[in-house]
Amino acid sequence: MKFLEKIVEDLLSKFSDLSNLNIILPGKRPLVFISKILKQNAYSGMLPQFLTIEDLIQDLAGKQHLQGVALHLFAYRVYQKVDNSEDFGGFLKWFPTLQKDWDDMLKFTDNDEKVLQWMLDEERIKNWGDDLGEEDNARKRNLNFWRKMNEFLPLLKQELNAKNWATSGMIHVAAHDKIENFAKNSNSQFVFCGFNAFTPIEESLVKNLLHWDKAICYFQADRYYIDDTRQEAGKFLREHLKWKEFNDHRSFNWIEDDFRQEKNINVYEVSGNVVQTKVLPKIFANIPIEDISKTAVVLLDENLLPASLDALTMVPNLNITMGFPLKNMSFSNAIKKLFYLQKQLEKKSSSYYYADVFPILQELPNSADDQKIVNEFISNIESRNIVYISAKMFDELLGKLSYFSLLKYPKDVIKYLDDLIHFCIDIKFRITDDDILYENISHFETTFKILKNQLQPYKIPIKIETLEVLINQLVNSESIDFQGEPLAGLQVMGLLESRLLNFENIILLSVNEGKLPLGNTQNTYLPFDVRKNFGLNTFLENDSIYAYHFYRLIQDSKNVHLLFNALSSGVNTGEKSRFITQIEMESSHNINHIVVDNASEPIIQELMCIEKTESVLAKLQEWKKSVSASHLTSYLYNPIDFYLRYVLKVRDTDEIEEELSVRNYGNLVHFAVQYLYEDLKNKILTLEDFKVLKDRVEASIIHAIETLNHQKEFYDRGMNYVHRQIAERVIRSILQYDEDLVKNGSSLEILELEKNVKAEFFINEDKTDSVMFNGFVDRIDRLDGVIRIIDYKTAKTKRLQIKSNSKKDREEQLETLFYNEDYKQALQLSIYKYVLQQDEDYNRNPLESGIWSFAEVNKGVAALDVVDFDDSEIEFAIASLINLILDPNVPFEEKEQVSW
Known part of the structure; x- marks a missing residue:
């Protein structure tokens, strides 16, 4: 810690007592590093007081800082005096951004009302000579907005001052008038360490303290x-150099020449964001263990923290400073869900969409009793394929859940916050083995309590959507802090x-444009020229601040590793930071460029192969007791699927179909046709x-839906x-086809529907x-x-003609006739015909x-057409396929699926 060591050394040379x-x-x-350096220098006196410059300004202003939800609620009450037509939710859409702009006006200008009047005048000039009319339009809204802000913000300032409250900008203004007296009369010495950019008030404070030799x-x-x-x-340090307070008597400390010293700089072009963390083990392989404590991994994207920790398992001691975002x-x-x-539910409270409910129930920590209710609920909904769950069914299935009230639409927001608080307290004390989850829940408990306490005094009508915005504002700035050494x-x-x-060793990840620097991403209502004209920070000043942090970090280092994501995806352009380009072009350092190719050899997936062991053969003997035609066609399609489903009897998991599957579409028609013809079995059908x-088609579909449990x-x-509608048209077409047969003089009699048939087959x-x-x-x-033996199919018919290729290879063809998947429909019909013949x-x-x-x-019905073969030969071909399945020397091998 060269810079801090130098500061401590200089202070100890000037002061024997730092208290x-x-x-x-x-x-x-x-702070902790300064304390360590003092100890190393054998300092035994009282420690100095440590402050941030924000703490000092606030102490000087003597006002209570109002921020976050408390400020938003207070400001909304004031705004209602200007315009009471907008609800709190609408107010929150624009006020946080405006408040940041207003704080900038107060911090960087002499008079914020000048900026507000400028914005109003600009809108007036834009619309000069135009008739905006009575209709609502963007130009009229902008003009009205700044007209209201010229009334609202001065009124807000007045009411905040009346309570001795202030935003951060108002605190700067309040401190301004007290700076001169404070600097003159203070008995303390102030040491400003490592600053780069100041606001005008901060700069005035530092200059005044320097003038009176208090800093x-x-x-x-x-x-x-x-x-x-x-x-x-x-940019900013060159301005500080010009201060008149720095002279022969008081020098500017310090300007070093460290950046030009020899450095080992490596720039890694990596294809992928998370892939950057995969490079870390290779970098650390070249860092000696004794130098680990002189090393820092700097993440410009906080979302890379979990992946980075996974990649750094080889590091014995590790300290995390940044914390992990609570929102993730x-x-x-x-x-959030x-x-x-x-x-x-606010839009439609009569039913619940299953995909909105399942993730909540699965991700919230559940007690054993609650988990049982949740499992039964999910099983019930999946088995019945319920996409939209009625409120009545929801109550019946989940009513005994301990936190059921959280899933119901709340009539009172304060009562809902109470329920959330009690829920957090309840589950927090059941968690004994997950400290991070405990902290996560504790943060939310605190957030809910803060919101409740802030909302109650104002009696403002709050919608759930607005409550969510308020919670996000509190949570998005929170992080789980990790304890380390x-x-x-x-x-x-x-x-x-x-x-x-x-x-000595610096490793920066995500050194991309948009991350370093952030670029033109300011969320502001003030145009660039207005900010520039009034001396407010623009994205250019922000870029200068980030540039300083970047160069300062690497100037004292010996080994620098800069990784950037070269892959263009989403908001990432795959462009390296221009700071890297600057170093490449403007510095004298030799830079080693490394391309980390994320491309890998194609993964060779070995197809699954199941040998027929004794246990497998035993299960096949069980299978022989009940063999269906669909079993054999499944084997033709993929032997592994056959093995899993019909030999091991592995059931497919229930999945909710949001769109009717091909299988259930077929079942819908099956069940409807069965319902229609059921009462007419063994009867010669007539036109009547x-x-x-035809009049019962609608009823048949309803019956089929009930049969499917949909x-x-x-x-x-x-x-x-x-x-x-398509299913109904198919059903009517079946009826019409059968009716036409009768009209044409044919005799049609339905004998069986969904007939269970059995027969022994040697x-x-x-x-x-x-x-x-x-x-x-x-x-x-x-x-x-x-x-006629008829099998309904959703798909088109395929290869129903069986004929020999030639007399010469007839016997060979019979041996493997049904080994071909193309003959699976013919195989099924052949088996049905055999069974009925028995x-x-x-x-x-x-x-x-x-x-x-x-x-x-x-x-109509496409008949099986067997040419040149008699029934015994077809039966031989079927037996050949079954013997292949039973052959102990032929394993079950997965077929490679062809995708088109």
Whole structure:
């Protein structure tokens, strides 16, 4: 800590007792290092007082700082005297930005009302000679806005002063009039350490204290950017050099020449944001253990902290200064989703969208009793495929949940905050093994209490959406602070936390434009020219401040590693910071450029292969007791799927379908047609029957929906409504096709619907080994004396003709006939035909099997066409496939899925 050591050494040479000193720092972070250096210098007196310059200005002003929600509520009450037509939610959309602009006016100008009047006059000039009319438009809104602000802000200042309250800008103004007397009469000495930019009031305070010999200033400047007027890093320090207070009697301390000293600078071009952290282990492999405490990892993107910690597991001691943003933690996400749910209920409280509810229930910490209720609720909703949960069902299924009131739309915001507070208290004391979660919940508990205490006195009507904004304002600025040993090991910090500190090894991540510097990202209502004209900071001044922090950090270092994300994605342009380019072009340092290629060799995924062990063969023997045609077609599609589903009997997890799946679309038509024809089985159909059937189509669809355990509302909107209409059209087409057969003189009789059929099937010539076929035939009818076995399909028909290639390879073809996936429909029909041939009720008539495709419903039944083969040969081909499945030497191998 070269700079701090130099300060302490100089102070001890001037003062034997430091207790009367007030050391003013940019932040509290260096305090512990100063204390350590004092101890190393054998200082045994009382420690000096440590302050930030903001603390000093506020003490001087003598006003209570009002900020955050308290200021917003007070300001809104004042604003209602100017315009009482806008609710608090609308006020919050613009006031925080305006307040920052107003504080800038107060800090950097002599009179904030001049700026306000300028903005009003500018709007008047823009619209001079124009008739804005009575209609609402952007130009008229802007003019009215600044007209109101010229009345509102002076009134707000007046009412705040009456209570001795102040914003940060007002504190600067109040301190201004007291600076001269304070500097003249103070008995203390003030030491300003490591400052770069001051506001005018801060500058006046420092100058006055210097004038009366009550202050010492230590600047950490370097000739590289001080002497070169083109270097924006030295912009403010060059101005300080011109102060008349610095003369032969009182020198400007200090300007070093450290940046030009030899450095090892490495610039890493990395393809990806998180990928930057993967480079850290390689960098640390070249840093000796004894130099770890002289090393800092500076994160310009706070979101990289978790990934960085994962990558730094090899570092024995580590201290985190920056903290982890509260808004990125799991409990925070659950609360965010809870408020999103409430906003949805504000729009429509009659039902709950399942995707709004599930994440809340899954992410909030649940007791054992609550978890049981949650599991049952999710299982119930998934099994019934309920997308929109009615309020009644929601109450029935979750009513016993301990925090159920949080999921209901609140009638009173204060009561809702009470419920949130009690919920936090309840779960906080159940958590014993997760300190970070405990801290996360504790922060929210405090936030809810602050909001409740602030809201109650004002009696302002608050919507849930507004409450969410207030909570976000409090939470977004909060972070979980980590405890560590700041004097030993690696330091992980943000750029601002590095002020006054020096390290031999510096590693900066996310050195991209938009991160360093931030660029033109100011959130302000004041145009650039207005800010420039009145001396307010613009993005140019902010860039200069960041430039100074960057150069100051690396000027005393020996090894510098600068990593930037070269990948363009989202808001990231993949552009390295211009500060890197400046060093490359303007400095004399040799820079080593390293491209970290994130491209890797394609991952070779080995297809799954299951050997048929004794246990697998045993399960296959169980499978033989009930074999369906769909089992065999599943094997043809992918043997691993067959193994998992039908041998191991692994069930697919229930997933809610927001859009009707192909499978359930087919079921919808299946069940509806079954319902229609059920009462007409074993009856020759007449034209009168079809008139009745057509009138019952709507009822059949409702029956099918109930059979699927779906909600009727599921089909009332969007694509599901379209699917229902298509299903109805298919059903009517089936009825019309059958009716046309009867009209044309055919005799049609429905014999069975969803018929469960079983038959033993021998798989060897000796008929000593067999399987039991077991399945459901969608429809069996008799058309003009021919028994038809019909299988409904959603897909189009495929390869229903089976014929030999040639007499020469006929036997070989039979051996592997059904090994081809293209024949799976033909295989299914062949099995159904075989099973029905074993049934005495059907084998007396000619049998025909076919597919009725819903995709080609007007074509009717496409019959299985077996050419050149007799039934025994087809049965041999089926047996061959089954024997392949049972063959202990043929493993279950996953098929590579082809994507088009």
